[in-house]
Structure formats: C-alpha cells, structure tokens
Amino acid sequence: xxxxxxxxxxxxxxxxxxxxxxxxxxxxxxxxxxxxxxxxxxxxxxxxxxxxxxxxxxxxxxxxxxxxxxxxxxxxxxxxxxxxxxxxxxxxxxxxxxxxxxxxxxxxxxxxxxxxxxxxxxxxxxxxxxxxxxxxxxxxxxxxxxxxxxxxxxxxxxxxxxxxxxxxxxxxxxxxxxxxxxxxxxxxxxxxxxxxxxxxxxxxxxxxxxxxxxxxxxxxxxxxxxxxxxxxxx
Amino acid sequence: xxxxxxxxxxxxxxxxxxxxxxxxxxxxxxxxxxxxxxxxxxxxxxxxxxxxxxxxxxxxxxxxxxxxxxxxxxxxxxxxxxxxxxxxxxxxxxxxxxxxxxxxxxxxxxxxxxxxxxxxxxxxxxxxxxxxxxxxxxxxxxxxxxxxxxxxxxxxxxxxxxxxxxxxxxxxxxxxxxxxxxxxxxxxxxxxxxxxxxxxxxxxxxxxxxxxxxxxxxxxxxxxxxxxxxxxxx
DNA sequence: AACCTTGGTTTGATATACAAAACCAACTTC
DNA sequence: GAAGTTGGTTTTGTATATCAAACCAAGGTT
Numbered sequence: 045x046x047x048x049x050x051x052x053x054x055x056x057x058x059x060x061x062x063x064x065x066x067x068x069x070x071x072x073x074x075x076x077x078x079x080x081x082x083x084x085x086x087x088x089x090x091x092x093x094x095x096x097x098x099x100x101x102x103x104x105x106x107x108x109x110x111x112x113x114x115x116x117x118x119x120x121x122x123x124x125x126x127x128x129x130x131x132x133x134x135x136x137x138x139x140x141x142x143x144x145x146x147x148x149x150x151x152x153x154x155x156x157x158x159x160x161x162x163x164x165x166x167x168x169x170x171x172x173x174x175x176x177x178x179x180x181x182x183x184x185x186x187x188x189x190x191x192x193x194x195x196x197x198x199x200x201x202x203x204x205x206x207x208x209x210x211x212x213x214x215x216x217x218x219x220x221x222x223x224x225x226x227x228x229x230x231x232x233x234x235x236x237x238x239x240x241x242x243x244x245x246x247x248x249x250x251x252x253x254x255x256x257x258x259x260x261x262x263x264x265x266x267x268x269x270x271x272x273x274x275x276x277x278x
Numbered sequence: 279x280x281x282x283x284x285x286x287x288x289x290x291x292x293x294x295x296x297x298x299x300x301x302x303x304x305x306x307x308x309x310x311x312x313x314x315x316x317x318x319x320x321x322x323x324x325x326x327x328x329x330x331x332x333x334x335x336x337x338x339x340x341x342x343x344x345x346x347x348x349x350x351x352x353x354x355x356x357x358x359x360x361x362x363x364x365x366x367x368x369x370x371x372x373x374x375x376x377x378x379x380x381x382x383x384x385x386x387x388x389x390x391x392x393x394x395x396x397x398x399x400x401x402x403x404x405x406x407x408x409x410x411x412x413x414x415x416x417x418x419x420x421x422x423x424x425x426x427x428x429x430x431x432x433x434x435x436x437x438x439x440x441x442x443x444x445x446x447x448x449x450x451x452x453x454x455x456x457x458x459x460x461x462x463x464x465x466x467x468x469x470x471x472x473x474x475x476x477x478x479x480x481x482x483x484x485x486x487x488x489x490x491x492x493x494x495x496x497x498x499x500x501x502x503x504x505x506x507x508x509x510x511x512x
Numbered sequence: 513a514a515c516c517t518t519g520g521t522t523t524g525a526t527a528t529a530c531a532a533a534a535c536c537a538a539c540t541t542c
Numbered sequence: 543g544a545a546g547t548t549g550g551t552t553t554t555g556t557a558t559a560t561c562a563a564a565c566c567a568a569g570g571t572t
Binding site for chain 1: 521522529530531532533
Binding site for chain 2: 046049050051053054055057058061062065066068069088089090092093094097098099109110111112113114115116117118119120121122123124136157159173174175176177
C-alpha cells in the first residue's frame with residue numbers, strides 16, 4: 045500500500061473500529077492498545093476524539109462499543125443500493141419457501157460484496173455479513189456470479205494462473221480450475237434450470253440486475269444449494 | 279467541546295463522511311475542500327487514505343461515495359440491538375394493518391436514537407434514518423418515551439427551564455410545557471389505550487423493553503398518530 | 513496559438529501530533 | 543502498612559503531518 049500521502053490517524057482508527065466491531069463491549073483502552081500495537085497515550089487521544097464524534101461509546105465498565113454516527117453512515121452506505129429493499133421484501137417470503145438463508149451480493153471486480161441477508165435457522169452459520177467482502181473465487185456465490193462475466197473481462201481480472209488469496213484448504217488455487225467450475229456452473233444452469241445463483245421467486249427480470257451507473261452485477265442466492273455449504277470462504 | 283487530547287484528522291474525516299453520506303456520488307475533492315474549509319492538499323491525503331481503507335470509493339467521474347468498510351461497521355453497530363430483528367418481523371406486518379411507517383427508537387438520556395424503520399408510502403416524508411439522533415423533547419416519539427421516565431431522572435435530564443436546542447418553530451422551549459405534554463401523553467394512554475407510543479400488535483410484553491445492560495428504553499411507534507405529522511423534529 | 517481557469521498532485525518549511533516518560537488513583541499482594 | 547501492579551491521564555521534546563505554495567494536465571476562452 046502506497047503511503048506517500050497517508051494519514052496515520054485514520055489507519056489507527058480503522059483498526060480500532062474493526063476490533064470494536066468484532067468484539068463490542070469487550071475491549072478497554074489498554075486492551076486495544078496492546079492488541080493493536082498503538083501507544084496508550086495515542087489510544088487515549090484517539091478514543092477521546094472518536095467518543096466525542098459518536099463513533100464509539102464508552103460503557104460504564106470502560107469497554108467500548110460502536111456509536112450511532114457509524115450506524116448513520118453505515119445506513120447511508122446501504123441506501124445507495126435500491127435493490128436491497130426489493131430484496132428484503134422478496135427474500136423475507138422466499139426464505140420460508142426454500143427454508144434457506146438468502147443473501148444479496150454484488151460483484152466488484154474479483155471480489156464479492158455482501159449487501160443484505162435474510163436468515164433462516166440453519167446448522168450452517170454463515171460468516172458473511174452485510175458490508176463484508178470476499179474474493180469471488182473463494183466463495184460459491186462469487187463463482188456463481190463470475191460464471192456470467194464476459195471472457196475478456198474475466199481474463200483481465202485473473203491475469204495470472206495462481207489465484208490469490210487462498211483462504212481455506214478448499215479454496216481454488218489455479219485459474220484453470222476456476223474456469224472449469226464456471227463452465228460447470230453455466231452448464232448446470234442451462235440443463236437443470238437451477239444453479240447456485242438462480243433467483244427462486246420466479247421474477248426472472250430481476251435475476252441479474254444492473255445497479256447504479258457502475259453497472260456492477262447484483263445477485264441473491266440461497267446459502268446452501270448444489271451441495272456446497274455456506275456462502276463464506278470455501 | 280474539549281479539544282485537549284484531540285485528533286484533528288478524525289474530525290476532518292468525520293465531516294467528509296457526513297457530507298458524502300448526505301450527497302453520495304455528487305462531491306469531488308475540490309467540492310469537499312471548499313464546503314468543509316479543509317485545505318485541498320489535506321483533503322487529498324484524507325481521501326487517498328479513506329479510499330485505501332475502503333471508507334469511501336472514488337467514482338469514475340471523480341466524485342466520492344461511501345465504501346463497504348463503513349457498511350460493515352454500520353452493520354456491526356445495528357447488530358448490537360437484538361430487538362431490531364424482532365421489530366422488523368413484527369412491523370413489516372403491522373405497517374400494512376395501520377398503513378403507517380413504523381420506527382424503532384431508543385431513548386439515550388435526552389435524545390432519541392432511531393434504530394430501524396419499516397416504511398409505507400406516505401405524503402409525510404420522515405427525515406429520521408437509522409443511526410440518527412434527535413433531542414427527545416423535539417420529536418413526538420421522543421416525548422412519548424419521556425412520558426415514562428421516572429420524575430427524578432427527568433429532572434436531572436432537564437435541569438434548566440429553557441430547552442435546547444430549538445429545531446423548528448414548533449419545538450418546545452419551556453420545561454413546564456414539556457412536563458404538561460408528558461402528563462397529557464400518560465393520560466391519553468390511560469384513558470384511551472392509545473398514545474403515540476403504544477405498540478399495536480398486541481404483544482404488550484414488548485411495549486417498553488429494556489435492551490442490553492445499559493437499561494435504555496426501546497420503543498417503536500407509527501409515524502403519524504394523534505394528529506402530529508412526522509417523527510422528525512417538531 | 514496564447515492565455516486563463518480548474519481540479520488535482522507534489523514539495524518542503526514549520527507548526528503540531530505522537531509517544532516515551534512521568535504521574536495518578538485504585539486495587540492487589542505480601 | 544508498604545510495596546507492587548494495573549489502567550488511565552498528563553507532560554513535553556522531537557519526529558512528522560499539515561498546508562501554503564508551486565506545479566501539472568486538461569479544458570475553456572479570446
């Protein structure tokens with residue numbers, strides 16, 4: 045990462061917010077300082093400022109949790125995607141029909157950004173949350189989306205034979221393997237009318253919709269279909 | 279605001295994120311610099327860092343929108359409130375019965391924090407969004423919640439006769455007026471069984487529920503009842 | 513074609529933020 | 543009761559971030 049014109053305080057606060065997001069109401073100033081390798085006097089100033097800005101809240105037991113300003117900004121982020129409301133309306137019904145958790149995601153170059161989730165109780169606990177990104181080749185949902193990317197663009201996204209990163213022992217590592225799985229996915233959709241990514245409520249017009257002017261694809265998909273567990277990294 | 283141990287870069291980035299939240303995909307670097315009074319070379323470094331951290335995204339036309347990292351953190355903020363899921367399940371049905379937008383909010387001292395909203399089409403457009411806070415005395419929903427605050431605590435919250443801030447010409451300005459309206463609210467609930475704040479799906483156990491260990495009250499309320507328009511500042 | 517404007521990028525002097533050190537209060541251990 | 547530990551707060555010297563100035567590219571105006 046090029047740090048020529050860098051603002052270190054933002055990087056530090058990003059680390060702090062990430063840690064607090066993962067463990068709200070658990071971490072004190074000294075915990076954050078030790079865990080993140082940030083001097084406690086710097087951490088003192090960061091937390092005091094973030095508290096004043098309502099980015100974090102200091103609890104009575106001196107642990108920190110996220111503040112409402114980040115809720116507001118996060119809400120504004122999701123409001124950029126008008127499809128989320130339609131997804132929630134459709135999927136809150138569909139999930140009872142198929143008895144599976146359903147997620148809405150968009151493909152951003154070679155990553156999948158999760159936007160919304162309608163959950164059903166399931167032994168498989170999904171790790172993906174709205175706002176999180178995974179490499180597309182490392183998730184079932186991502187591969188379902190890549191299957192419909194034009195070949196030249198796919199070539200540009202995966203210029204080298206080795207795929208990075210490799211998140212789990214099951215994660216694909218070779219581009220040729222990826223290509224083969226994408227072909228299988230297209231074949232599965234054509235022959236059986238049911239792939240990982242097909243929308244199940246019958247309104248085919250919303251299957252792959254272009255959102256906003258970036259033209260990114262959006263897709264919602266049940267968590268478990270075709271025998272693969274989970275929409276998280278595989 | 280005491281700025282003794284202050285991190286100015288966080289304050290600047292807060293202003294930037296607020297502006298981008300309000301006008302996504304509209305503002306360029308020079309627009310943000312002029313509007314916020316931040317030097318354009320500082321703005322350059324701030325935006326470059328925020329972009330690298332995925333706090334913002336630079337569009338092809340050089341305008342900025344919010345990035346998914348803030349979506350993720352925002353989602354983490356709302357996940358702190360387990361009642362939101364229950365609210366959405368109940369309110370997505372109830373809103374069709376009463377044909378009103380319904381909101382979930384919590385009272386934090388003398389402010390109301392909005393947490394969720396289930397919308398119905400309405401001529402009255404609510405300004406409140408999840409994550410936003412308003413002074414409780416300045417909103418119908420806030421007053422509905424204050425009505426059930428113990429008197430000594432109410433006295434501590436409103437120590438002076440003059441109420442601040444005064445957001446609209448209709449905003450209450452005297453504590454005695456507020457007290458009177460809270461009495462009216464309680465009376466209305468007792469006599470007619472229908473105040474601004476009563477939950478309308480019949481599960482009285484969830485009327486005023488304590489959430490988390492802070493013991494803050496949570497309340498959901500239709501947008502328009504008792505003749506008052508809107509749950510925003512009044 | 514020459515000049516001007518605009519938005520963005522780079523430079524480097526200096527004002528200031530950072531963090532090492534010291535301090536403090538509360539609690540624990542001996 | 544004395545000494546030690548822990549988490550938080552304050553001080554202050556100095557390394558560095560900030561921003562004024564300069565530069566750059568692209569587009570507009572004359």
